[in-house]
Amino acid sequence: MGVTIKDVARKANVSPSTVSRVLADSPKISEKTKQHVRKVIEELGYHTNLNARSLVSKTTQTIGIVLKNSDKEALHSTFAPEVLRGISATCSKYDYNIRLTTGASEEEIYQEVVKMVRGKQVDGIIVLYSKRTDRVVPYLMECEFPFVIIGKPEKNPNKISYVDNDNIQAAMDATNYLIQLGHRQIAFISDDPTYEVAQNRLIGYKQAMNNNYLNVPNEYIHHVKNKYNQGFQVVQKLMSLSAPPTGIVITDDFNALIVLSALQALNKKVPKDVSLISFNNSPISEVTFPKLTSVDIQIYQLGYEAAKLLVTQINEPDHIKKSVIIPCIIKERESCSSRNHEKEN
Incomplete structure (x- = not known):
């Protein structure tokens, strides 16, 4: 039988709920406790049972990614592969999977996002662009669904979490x-x-x-x-x-x-x-x-920070909306x- 959260809690001398919060990187747990519990997790070789967690918490442990263009051109750009690498690094850290939109047009992309939200297929969404005529962001705001934009929102920037450059x-x-x-x-x-x-x-x-x-x-x-x-x-x-x-x-x-x-x-x-x-x-x-x-x-960092903001938003729904500006270097x-x-x- 594999190592369980209770095994980790017992050796770390903390409660199972504390171990769960450490795994979710909850801000309510001190850095000292997090480091101690993570050391025990590593020593015991504990791996999160995502299926069990999803059944208990009624979450998918999946983040949706809305590409700027979801046809073959999107992944041929110099931006998408690197930003996805940054997002993946954060998702790996917090045990989240990634789901990409695959529509070939803006309408198909929008309909995929609707399916993700209504079908409860993802816990949150990262939109890799900001566009004045976009329908995705207004829809996510209307649904009050967790999301983060890479790029400054055209409207309501104080009500939306986003990561961008100046x-x-x-x-x-x-x-x-x-x-x-x-x-x-x-x-x-x-x-x-x-x-x-x-x-x-x-x-x-x-x-x-x-x-x-x-x-x-x-x-x-x-x-x-x-x-x-x-x-x-x-x-x-x-x-x-x-x-x-x-x-x-x-x-x-x-x-x-x-x-x-x-x-x-x-x-x-x-x-x-x-x-x-x-x-x-x-x-x-x-x-x-x-x-x-x-x-x-710093494309990688844009993706990494966007995913961090989204994980925080998912785990702490009342957390204040934030903007993160990543510096540029010639x-x-x-x-x-x-x-x-x-x-x-």
Whole structure:
């Protein structure tokens, strides 16, 4: 017969309910007691019986994950795999399983979320995006169902738990990085503009340009949805302008790879002719030629903290809603260089 909670409680000289609270990481238990009980759990080799726990507590021990796009494109991005790794680390720590939405459209995703909630298939949900026209978040709020957003909510931010970066400041920092290198003609390329993160990064880019009294022509702002043909056309348009950009801020490493390939096809050298700074600091940024300077938004940590907030919300329903802001760091590599203004005059 396997080791039980009672066996752990007996050796740790605590009550079985205390062991249960330690397993749930309850804030009502002191860190000293948690460390003591966890040591005993490790010594005895205790493993949680999830089926038994679910029957007793009437929970599923499962967290639902709503992807930005649930078709094949979602897992091809530089964001989803890493954020899922962070979520998985927390879920593993607290014995939760993960269930992903698999719908190919926004309507299918919404209907899957409804099934999750009404069918009591999950204990809580993490939404991996914030979007103005989204139906998922309003539905979860109406149902008073535990959920956390990665990204700042478009509405009711004080009533929702979320984890995010300061995307306006991060884009300002990325743009200022190019400005400090002497660039004055700087373009901006993001992915889907309907998402909050793309909107805020565009605001940050414009603020940095305006603060430095630099012109922002409409022709300098584009959106590419991770497709090479679309990205090539955008780069071709930019390079054919009478005043083509010498620097480009790109909000995703995958799009940056597309831009880099398009520039090479047009016989433009990076960073000699055009400097690139991107976002996410994914493995892609270290294997391109040249290697990409990229803003590390700490994707793993976004997922890890979001799952922690959700577990707390599930176990402590009255817990105050929180927001967590994860700092960003520019990782300097080889895709940016100083601009010689004599060439422009």
